[in-house]
Amino acid sequence: MTSPNASSEHALDIPRDYNAATWFIDRHLKDGRADKVAFIDADGSHTYGQLADKVNRAGNALKGLGLHMENRIAMIMLDTVDFPAVFWGAVKAGIVPIPLNTLLTTGDYGYMLSDSRARVLVISEELFDKVEPILPDLPMLEHVVISGKNAHGHTLLSDLLAKAEPKLKTAETTRDDVAFWLYSSGSTGAPKGAVHLQRDLPATAVHYGQQVLGIREDDVTYSAAKLFFAYGLGNGMTFSLHVGATSVLLKDRPTPEAVMKLLKDHQPTIFYGVPTLYGTILADPQYRRETASTRLRACVSAGEALPEDVGRRWEERFGAAILDGLGSTEMLHIFLSNRHGEVRYGTSGKPVPGYELKICSDDGHEVPQGEMGELVVRGPSSATAYWNQREKSLKTFRGEWTHTGDKYYVDDDGYYRYAGRGDDMLKVGGIWVSPFEVEAALISHDKVLEAAVVGETDAEGLVKPKAFVVLAPGETGSEVLKEELQAYVKSKLAPYKYPRWVEFVEALPKTATGKIQRFKLRGTLSQK
Incomplete structure (x- = not known):
């Protein structure tokens, strides 16, 4: 296919028959980049030619496990060259990869593996302990493949790749075929599997x-x-x-x-x-x-x-x-x-x-x-x-x-x-207040490293801002510092926006993407 360039109206010219691996992987060999470095990981440099070979072998290995077009595989993989190899190998074969957050709990993985009905799980050896207890409870999961050197009683990805054919026929997908899923980070509740297409x-x-x-x-x-x-x-x-x-x-x-x-x-x-x-x-x-x-x-x-x-x-x-x-x-x-x-x-x-x-x-x-x-x-x-x-x-x-x-x-x-x-906004004295605006003011203070602001109900039953503050290294919380921060916010914003309460904490609850999970802070408040 030709380059998926955008026109003056910003519309992409992607043909009806389309597989994203053709553009992102195979094209580089035709364009003379076989010897150029594509990825550098803990094991060294990997060229575009080596990546293309690994992608083909990964696709053939997955097909060798009995997978067909539109079947799904889950990936719980650390950032090494194995990740793009498995991801693009699946896409090229018409199989649907589902990368999962590597920082979740055993229960989270049980939910996502069951929800996705993945038939194969490819997982980094360091993370296997998190899923081992739930494997007997996943009847749809037929194979576990380990990226690394310790197979944990299963199959090593490296062995599958070594045995697989280095040439892979590209699946006859369209631009509107499902290419992969991504689960939402869960900053506002349970994760949801977002379904993405080849064209995305x-x-x-x-x-x-x-x-x-x-x-x-x-x-x-x-x-x-x-x-x-x-x-x-x-x-x-x-x-x-x-x-x-x-x-x-x-x-x-x-x-x-x-x-x-x-x-x-x-x-x-x-x-x-x-x-x-x-x-x-x-x-x-x-x-x-x-x-x-x-x-x-x-x-x-x-x-x-x-x-x-x-x-x-x-x-x-x-x-x-x-x-x-x-x-x-x-x-x-x-x-x-x-x-x-x-x-x-x-x-x-x-x-x-x-x-x-x-x-x-x-x-x-x-x-x-x-x-x-x-x-x-x-x-x-x-x-x-x-x-x-x-x-x-x-x-x-x-x-x-x-x-x-x-x-x-x-x-x-x-x-x-x-x-x-939307669910974080506070109405103080009948006026909407953005928690982010108050947080940004607090963070600009040289003694503050991070801050999160949520609503708390005062003695009259009215909602007012409460700030959870992580102090900069070497700083210690005190009543004097609380008053200093409150006065500082008043000097930066409209006075009614200042936090009526300031609580110093060691860390803020976050998703793996770095988003503050304010709903967890609100939950903490409601339990007090």
Whole structure:
């Protein structure tokens, strides 16, 4: 097929007969990139030619286990080259891969494996203990394949690949065939399996990766966000494969120490992070451009809105602007973003080419500019539905429009400003208050590392903001500091928005993507 370029109207020219692996994997051999490095992981460098061979073998290995088109496999895999090999091997064979969060509990895996009815599970050896107790309770699961060296009594992926044929016929899929699923991160409750099509993968790579981020073939990229969820899947895999760039994978947890070492060792040009990580790195004064990557030309943030103060301080210290944006599992990647040379910290930027946004009232009508409402989006990468969740699907996917559940307003310059999740908003004295706005004010205080704000009921039964605060290293909580923070917020925002209560905590509950789980904090409050 030809390049899935976007026209002047931002529509992708994808043929009816289409398999995404042809573009993202096989094309590179024809274009002369067989010897170019595609991925760098803990085991070293892997070229596009080696990747294509591994993809073919993975597809044949899955077929050898008795899988056919549209059968599903679950992936609980750390970030190594085995992940793209299995993912694209499945896609090329017409089999549906379902990457799962590697940080979940045994119960979570039991739910997702049962819900998806996956016939094969490919799992990293380090994670096998989490699923071993539930394997007898999964009658649909026929095979467990281990990525690593310890088979745990099952089959090693490396053995299957070694025995498999190196040539694989591409499945005769269409652009509207199901390609893969992704489960939502669960920031607002139980995970839901979002069903994505073959056409969704090039859509995000073109519209965001090329047209906003400007990723190039000569880039070396690193994403602290892991491959198993939507943001990391684009960052660490599809964007680089789309243009023929190189992506560095980190198997371990992306602690500030691990991330900074990787940036120093591999000198990437693009770094993808999340607000929490950016803030934690900034909390240590020894971290700066000279101790990271001196080649860094662009940074990206998503998962939660980036506080204005964090963005400004990062750019000053590391010499590269952060393009903060909004994406979702349902839309696969970022559809609202800041741009190079037009960064407005404290905002989510403007719509990504190819996507249309509206801000609507509760009754579904579009509100005037400046008024707050729910953000709804339509574009070429929307999931078709949540698996086996018809009611939730109907509420989220309404015709061409996807309802995000996020509250936004558009400022006088056309930038979109985040106000919080719909169920996080607080009404104080009859006026809506955005928890994010109060959190951003708190985080700009030099003694605060992180903050989360929820509603608490006072003695009169009225809802007021309560702040949970993680202090910067070396700081200690006290009544004096609480009053200092309250006064500080009053000086930054309208006085009625200040937190009536401040509670110091060691850590905030979060999803693996870095999103604060405020509903857990509200649950804690209600139990007191």
